[in-house]
Amino acid sequence: MKPKWVEVISMSNNNAKKIEFKKSAILFGSIIKRMFKFSPALLVLACVTILISGAAGVIGSAFIGSILIDDFITPMLSNQPTYLYGIPMSLETVILIMAGIYLIGVVTNYIYQIVVSQIGQGTQKEIRDELFSHMESLPLSYFDTRTHGDIMSVYTNDIDTLREFISRVLPMVVSSIVTMVVALVAMLVLNVYLTLIVLFFFVIIITCIAIFSHKSSTFFISQQRSLGATNGYIEEMISGQKVIKVFTHEKESEEGFDKLNDALCGYTTKAQQFSNILGPITVNLAHLQYCVIALVGGLLMGYGVMPIKAGLIISFLTLGKSFTLPIGQVANQINLAIMALAGAERIFALIDEPSEVDDGYVMLVNAKKDENGNPIPCEEKTNMWAWEHPHTDGSPTSYTWLRGDITMSDVDFAYVKGKTVLHDVTLYAKPGQKVAFVGPTGAGKTTITNLLNRFYDIEDGKIRFDGININKIKKKDLRRAMGMVLQETNLFTGSVKDNIRYGNPSASDEEVIKAAKLANAHNFIMMLPEGYDTILHGAGAGLSQGQRQLISIARAACANPPVLVLDEATSSIDSHTEKLVQNGMDAIMKGRTVFVIAHRLSTIQNSDVIMVLESGKIIERGNHEDLLKQKGKYYQLYTGSKAKEANA
Secondary structure, eight states, X not given: OOOHHXXXXXXXXXXXXXXXXXXXXXXXXXXXXXXXXXXXXXXXXXXXXXXXXXXXXXXXXXXXXXXXXXXXXXXXXTTOOOEETTEEOOHHHHHHHHHHHHHHHHHHHHHHHHHHHHHHHHHHXXXXXXXXXXXXXXXXXXXXXXXXXXXXXXXXXXXXXXXXXXXXXXXXXXXXXXXXXXXXXXXXXXXXXXXXHHHHHHHHHHHHHHHHHHHHHHHHHHHHHHHHHHHHHHHHHHHTHHHHHXXXXXXXXXXXXXXXXXXXXXXXXXHHHHHHHHHHHHHHHHHHHHHHHHHHHHHHHHTTSSOOOHHHHHHHHHHHHHHHHHHHHHHHTHHHHHHHHHHHHHHHHHHXXXXXXXXXXXXXXXXXXXXXXXXEEOSSOOSOEEEEEOOTTSOOOEEEEOOOOEEEEEEEEOSBTTBOSEEEEEEEEOTTOEEEEEOSTTSSXXXXXXXXXXXXXXXXXXXXXXXXXXXXXXXXXXXXXXXXXXXXXXXXXXXXXXXXXXXXXTOOHHHHHHHHHHTTXXXXXHTSTTGGGOEEOTTTTTSOHHHHHHHHHHHHHHHOOSEEEEESTTTTSOHHHHHHHHHHHHHHHTTSEEEEEOSSGGGSTTOSEEEEEETTEEEEEEOHHHHHHHTSHHHHHHHHHHHHHHHO
């Protein structure tokens, strides 16, 4: 399901302004919804305190002029009695009342600043939680088509600008609106004609803001997008530093960065230019308004055109500023508001990305044997597993032992519709068998393993796990039944022990050590400063590529799955280490169904069956000896590999 604003944008260009307004309204509504979700009580309290604080400031300003000066100080100079709305009252009492009004404003302002800060930080936390939770539900294809830096930019730049919007801009806008409304009402009560002067300047200021903010908004949106692209490029260059230096590609990398950085600088400069013009314009127009009110008010009072007193003029000068200055303050924050809305668009676009679809209903459960040796579910840990298969026809739920029997029948698949990657692939792997895939790059070897894990769904054909269509199996349970060792290792910040038990959090320390010994990782782990408790940082930056791969293999062993997928697991390991690993791998593979994508053909000679792929099709199959006798593609690959090893 597409985000609402994506659907809106697809409309006619003739409605561009309407579209922008609708998009902004949707985004703003999403922000308010999450603020309300965080704490309705705090949001209501913030609104109330902003209202009282704004009103107190304006009322105090009006009090000083029209009441304090005209009704108290002026009569006192003539020894006349003083009244407040017809009630006899001393100057001291009036000053105390005015002080009380300002005190209420100070207290409520203090409260709303604290509350708004809590709302801003809390909403930011809630959005981050929602983002991360949803990101974990996204299909692998989402990450295959986006740079990591661009995604990280959403978590950092976009969320930070949104927090600024919630904690600074939004309260300022609300406070400004309250101040302007109260000031307008007060001015209308005091003098309509002077109010018209203020409204005249208000129209001019609003027109200027509309013109320049429209020009800056496009550049601020482009700035946010350009920032994401720049961050993505930096992340890519950092991760590829070794390749850059090997091929002396520093100059080209700098040129690529300069292009992105120049574009970012250009967008930011243009946006700031139009945005920075607003401040001086609004301030100077407010000063001009101040002078015009003083001039007109003085003339009206001097010539006796209407009953205007000095205190009223003073009140108008103050109220006029209270009415127009908030506009300038808001105008100075328009750039941040535009950036926040652009960031919010990216945030909510990620949140609205469709989650990975899982319509499976077959689950993996702990099981034990009944008197006939059939599986029955149980609560205790037995290290035996069964498929729990409820039937839609109303028949009793059936249980099937988890064995690792996998078949693929007439499977077709394409990452992009119309561009077939696998065609009519048929294979089977019985429990305990070792099946190897060989072939040139792009033949479809890794694609098969991706389909077994349902990282992607097939277009046609069937894949069955223990006789059950894998589309019926919950993805989480399917992947729990399979272990993978990838060519590209991924270690996480934490101890070596925690990285090994990653796929089996309940594994004991003894099970962790046993898995490490199977993978022949135990010896080098014990040589680390804290052994198994050594903390790894930066994806195991202090370890060699081979050592990281050994921990990855130990992780798969610790998970103890019945099916194991090895995607060129030893390609990054030197020949000496490979011999150690191979012994461990043989121990790990014992009694399991194993799929091996081979880089070195010497590692798969003992496979029960070898599948030779080319252009997405299986062109040869058989064991090592049979395929050599055929003198086909496998023979060519094997003899070529032996020749390379001899020359090495």
